[in-house]
Amino acid sequence: PRTNSFLRAPGAQLRIWAHRGNSSAAPENTAASDEAARRAGAEWIENDVRTTKDGVPVVMHDETVDRTTDGTGPIQSLTAAQVAQLDAGSWFAPAFAGQRVPTLAAQLDGLKTRGGNLLLEIKGQHTRSSVVRIVQEIQVHRMSGRVFVQSFEPQYLRWVHELAPELPLGLLRFELDPDPVAIAKDLELTAYNPSDAALQTRPGIIRELHAAGVAINIWTVDDAGRWDALERAGVDGIITNCPAELAGWNAGR
Ligand code: G3P
Ligand code: CA
DSSP: OOOOTTSOOTTOOOEEEETTTTTTTSOTTSHHHHHHHHHTTOSEEEEEEEEOTTSOEEEOSSSBSTTTSSOOSBGGGSOHHHHHTSOSSTTTOGGGTTOOOOBHHHHHHHHHHHOOEEEEEEOSOOOHHHHHHHHHHHHHTTOGGGEEEEESOHHHHHHHHHHOTTSOEEEEESSOOSOHHHHHHHHTOSEEEEBHHHHHHOTTHHHHHHHTTOEEEEEOOOOHHHHHHHHHHTOSEEEESOHHHHHHHHHTO
């Protein structure tokens, strides 16, 4: 198998992937949560990317802006200028009032300036041209060496691979595929990223993926008891809402 730097060396710490930034300490998918994740010691920060009505990639988890902003409606029905007006921090805590829904470009700028790497989930509905736009943002920012792309949608990963074969890819899964290794080979994955519930249906998949040179990261795990079990089971990394706590746990091992 080819060299995969996302495989955890024997005795090495679990890789921390900060889910939506440090989303237990700051409003998810904002500059504040990315900064909090970086300060918590997370090497990798997960953000979700969707596309506005006028084709601008922006960082937001939900299909609508209702839960995490003071606006309403599907993000796909709003222009980037409209999205830029929204408050994405007050819902979390008054101290975060004025946080914005970041454009992908702004998040890349922030990481480039302050440090940190981006686990970018391509979320929701995309066309080939909206995926092209996302890949172009990464390339224009010269961030290819510091971005990892993941998605539940294999087609998006195929497009990314065709456009930017240098980007490492992860497939997200709520449930395990019948043959995860075959899919990993077909999509040329660097990582296969199942839910913790999915992994528990077939823990042997860790060894199978590793034998094929594919890393495995588990989401979304915030419980130290599970970090311990998963570390012993040999997974490579944890996608967590609690990156500071996982960093502390890693340090105490
Ligand atoms: O990174 C895994 C996780 O982000 C997938 O679920 O809904 O939080 O995007 P979700
Ligand atoms: Ca996500």
